[in-house]
Amino acid sequence: MLMAVFGGLLRFIRLGSPKAVVFDETYYVKDAWTMLRTGEPRNWPEIIGGVKIDEFFANGQHLTDWLQSAEYVVHPPVGKWLIAVGLQLFGGASNPFAWRFSTALAGTIAIVVLCRVILRLFHSLPLALVGGFLMAIDGMAITLSRTALLDNFIMLFALSALLCLLAHRDWAQRRLREAYAHEAKQRHAKWIPVADHHGRLRLQLDASGPVIAFSWWRLAAAVLLGLTTGVKWSGAYFFAVFCVISVLWDAWERRRAGFRGWLTTGIWKDGILAALYMVPVYIATYLAGWIGWFIHSDSYMRHWAENHPGEGVSWLPETWRSFVQYHIDMWQFHTTLDAPHDYKANPLTWPIQQRPTSFYWYEFPDDQHPGLCSLAPNAKCISAVTSLGNPLIWWIGSACVIVGIIIAVAVKRGDWKIWAVLAGFLGGWLPWAQYLNRTTFTFYAIAILPWVILGFIYMADWLHGVLSAFSFWWIMGGVLFVITVISVFFYPIWTAMPVPYEFWLSHMWFGSWI
16 A cells, blocks of 8 residues: 555646647547446537637636547547546546546556555565556656556556456365365375376376355456446457466466366366356346447447348347447447558567657747746747556566566476566567557557566566575665666656756657657
8 A cells, every 4th residue: 555655646746737628638538527427438529710719728727628429439438438437527628637536546456456466466566566666667657647548447457357366276275275174084085196397107087176266356357347348359369368367377276276177177167167157247247338339329330230131240239230330330440540640669679768759749839937947947848648568567567477477387397476577578568569560669568568667576576586585685686776766867857847858868868758
C-alpha cells in the first residue's frame, strides 16, 4: 500500500495538466463523453468557426455539438466506459482531471496488484516493495496513467488475471497435497516407480487425484480476461496464453504431489473442464460490454443486416448478423492498418524503447517562462509529454528475462515461476510479431511492463540466493539509486512541466527518441 500511495502521488498530482486533448485522447475522451450522454459514441465536427474541436473541448465549449450519427469505432466499449466514470464523477468534459482519473486510478491499483503477484511468486516482502517501487516510478507507467488512453486498463486487467491464476494454483496445490496424503494412507494404495528429471527413481501414487478444474479464482480470471478483451482485442491473446499456462501449472502440481499420469490427467481432467466454463464466461463478459450497442437502435451498423439482405452470416438473426459484420470490419481495419506516422514503432523494438511516443508538445510565447523555464529566461520554453519508460528499468528488465530463461532451464532444471514471467510477453508482445508492418506505437508496451519488472525480480530472487545478504542489498541499493535518479531527471518531460528546450533535448539520448 505504501508503494501505491507513492505511485498515486506521481500520477494524480497535476493530473489536469496539460489542459488539452492529448494524442489519442481525441478519440477516447470524446467517445466516452457521448457514450455518457447518449449511450453510444457519436461523430464530432472537426472544426467549428475555424477552431479545432479539441481546443473547444478542452476548454469546456461546444460539448453538446456532437453529430447525431453514430461513430465507427475500432475498439470495444469497456475502456471508454471506464473513462466515462471519471467524467461522471469529476465535473464532466471540461476537466482534464476527470477524463484522466480512471487511467490514473488503474495505474495506481496496478502497483498493488504487482506487489501481490510478487508475494505469490517469491514470498518476499522486500522484493515485492522493490517491484512496486519500479512500477511506481517508470515513465511509461506514469505517462499512460496520466493520459486517457485504453492501454492502462489492458495492463491492469491482465495483471489481475495473472494474480487470480496464481491464487488458483496455490489453492490447487493445497487440494492436491491434501488428497495425496489422504490417498497414501489408504490400505489399497498402489505405487509405481518413475524417473525424475535427474534420472533418479521415485514412487508415484497409482491414482489420478481430485478434479481441480474449478475455483472462484479461475472464474474471476476468466471475467478479468473478458474485460481485457472488452478494452482491446489484444486481450484475446492474454486469455489463450494464460489459460494454457494455468492448466500446465495444475498438471505440474499433480506431478509434484505424487500422482501418476500428470500431463494427460491434467489435460482431460482439468483442462477440458476448465475450458467448458472459462470460455463461455470469457465470451459472456466480452459481450456484456456491448450491451449499449444492442440497446440503442441507432448504434453504428445496428441495421446493417436489414440494409444488406442475404449478406454476411445469413443464418444469424438480423441484429447478430449486423454485430458480426461490424466485428469483421473492425478486424479488417486492425489487420490492414499501415498508415505512416512519425512515431510508428516496430513491435520488436518495444522492450528496448527505441522509438518512444510524443504525446504532447507546446512551445510558450517568448515572453512566458513559467515553471522551470524561469531558471533560463533567455531560452525557448516548452512543455512535453514523452511516453518513454525509464530506460534502465526496461533494458535491465528485458535482459533479466532472457537470462532468467537460461537459469530456469540450465540451472534450476525447470522452474514453474519462469512461466509467470513469460506469460505477459507471450500474451502481450509476441503476438504483435504477426503485424510488423502495421502502424503500432511503443506505448502499447505498457501491457508488458509488469512482466519486464517480474523479469527483474526473478533475477533478483536468484541472486539473493547466490550472494550474501550484505552484497545483494548493496548491489540492489546501487541499481535502485541510479534508476531513481533517472526517473527524477525524466519526470518533468513525462508530466508536461514547463522546461527550457535545452533541458528537454538533454533527455533525447538517441536520435530515434526525437
